[in-house]
Amino acid sequence: MSATATVVAPPEEGLFSAADVPVARSRRARVVGCTQSVVVLPALVERAGGPPRGVSLERACDLVRGVVGSWGGLAVDVETTGYPVGHRWWGLRTVQLGDAQAAVVFDATDAEQAQAVRVLLAETPRLFAHSAVADLVPLAHAGLIDWAPAWERMVDTVLLARLADPSRSTTQCGLKQLATAVLGSEAVSPAADRARAEVFASAGWVSNTHVGTPVTTSGWAQVHPGWVTMVRYAAADVLDTAALADRLLPGCEPVLLAREHTVQALTARLTQVGLRLNPLHVQALLDDHTTAREQAREHVRGFGITNPGSAPQVGAALLAAGAELPMTPTGRASVAAPVLEPLRDTPGVVGELVAAVLDYRHHDTAITTFLTPYQHLITCGDGRVRPTVYTLGTDTGRMSCVRPNLQQLSRQGGIRACLTADPGHLLVSADFTGVELRVAAALSGDTTLRRMITEGVDIHWLIARQVFGPTATKADRYAVKRGVFGRLYGGGVPTLAAQVGCTRAAAAAMVATLDEMTPQLSSWAAGLRHAVSAGRREFRTYSGAIVHLPAAFPHKAPNYAIQRTARELLVDALLRWKMTPWGDAVLLPVHDEILVMVPETDAVAASEALVACMETELNGVPILAQASEPSYAWADAA
DNA sequence: GCACCAGGCGCG
DNA sequence: AAAGCGCGCCTGGTGC
Secondary structure, three states, X not given: OOHHHHOOOOOHHHOOOHHHOOOOOOHHHHHHHHHOOEOOOOEEEEOOOOXXXXXXXXXXXXXXXXXXXXXXXXXXXXXXXXOOOXXXXXXXXXXXXXXXXXXXXXXXXXXXXXXXXXXXHHHOOOEEEOOOHHHHHHHHHOOOOOHHHHHHHEEEHHHHHHHHOOOOOHHHHOHHHHHHHHHHHHOOHHHXXXXXXXXXXXXXOEOOOOOOOOOOOEHHHHOOOOEHHHHHHHHHHHHHHHHHHHHHHHHOOHHHHHHHHHHHHHHHHHHHHOEEEOHHHHHHHHHHHHHHHHHHHHHHHOOOOOOOOOHHHHHHHHHHOOOOOOEOOOOOEOOOHHHHHHHOOOOOHHHHHHHHHHHHHHHHHHHHHHHHHHHHHXXXXXXXXXXXXXXXXXXXXXXXXEOOOHHHOOOOOOOHHHEEOOOOEEEEEEEEOOHHHHHHHHHHOOHHHHHHHHHOOOHHHHHHHXXXXXXXXXXXXXXXXXXXXXXXXXXXXXXXXXXXXXXHHHHXXXXXXXXXXXXXXXXXXXXXXXXXXXXXXXXXXXXXXXEEOOOOOHHHHHHHHHHHHHHHHHHHHHHHHHOOOOOOOOEEEOOOEEEEEEEHHHHHHHHHHHHHHHOEEEOOEEEOEEEOOOXXXXXXXO
């Protein structure tokens, strides 16, 4: 080996290449490999059947151009090593292009094939993908596609599925489930995925990988992309995506579809660029929480519990000490926080054990859910988080966020400050003020509630004083606030009492006061519930979006209507934001809040613009927003 | 040793 | 009959 061979070239843009992934083929993997013929890429796979066939690059390009000519677009899908962009083991493996009849699998690690893919992607007037962010972000990072024009031409079959049939649940919008539901026996991706999963399992590799999965055990990183099972799997996704697009596109309202595609592209910036982690802050918090967790662990051990994370162990110990615990739905003793919290002050063993367990859980959550994954991205990656926002990711239409979920960071304790703006930038944010109640007022038209909102009267204080008397405290107000929403969303008196932490009589009084004060709100909610019982299945929002109301749960209907309407207000704000000078900025929506990274010199103006984008009016009810102070690190909630 | 489920907990 | 709603991620426990 020459001396220069030990010199590692600096990774482009701080990224590592897939070629760096260490291949650690076990004996099991070698055995599986013997059963897999290797297809030389590029390869053609046809829905009609037959084995994948290796073809020349020229022939592959001709085939793809033929698809564009006849179909007017290309379905696109990619396979990666399964790690996030920026991770040292990240890498683009293959790119698949085609339509419902034929797909060509290209080797993205081959320079010539990659260049061909780049040209083909640039040529097609339309792109189809299932969950487009997962394809466009790797393609853009590999330099195979230009970001903005790609989004202009993209059609996402997840969005098609949600718009074409609002009654289809989110869980049925995964490619395999959707293909089974829509394409029936014609679907090819479910069987191809089962075959893939079997290969992974036989080789001893995991399918469900995450940022901390050792590279030597991840099937996505270890598998040979040319193995015939993988080529079939890769192609099947394109074949089914294209078929789904053909079936679903005609059932979608073009204006609503364009709206969803625009907002998807806006949130995709976060996945592409990401947000920077503060390594020192992550380490400091990790140290603190680890110390505290180990102390709590020892404390719990003193009560004879070897594993403080084990609910059965904790439950058994508490029962033995004389505590009374409610049952979980499956009949086990519940040791959840709302159950344990009131037992904190119990004298003796029960109180002490409860306090130690809750303490342990608090620190364990911080470490395992937030800090350790961040640490992985720092030590094994480029120190950035690149979550994916699913813009129609829930049954109510709300957005969701994964890998990591930045919508669930602790409001207190400095976890949010692990995320920072880039140098020369600041984070600005604003949130809708009391949006659920305002939407409830707008949808119900309740005269009293509308007047209280416009006059700035706090209904929660009002009810708290009526129920608890003129000396009602801030805690009473907070309890009432939870009770108001609990009631609006269909909670019964016992549940409300438990939720609020008051007697059933007080909860009943609260309900009575609310019904008396805002009768139109109560009747609107009751009317919607009854309508669902009578067969109504849809609620149409002001934007034209339709939310499906679950037939089996009429009591959920008011919540669905309010959540979806609030989501549409958020979308409208994002669409207005797109038109500002910072429309391309990295942003994160958090249901009633928008966080954006902007150049620091623009922070004040951007902050004002953000509020202006969010503020509007709904059925005469003002929808207001409030900005937070621009900051370098994401701050705790006020 | 992996997939799956339940329980638990973080958010709005 | 009665039911607050919506998520994602983690661990422990179980079953294969």
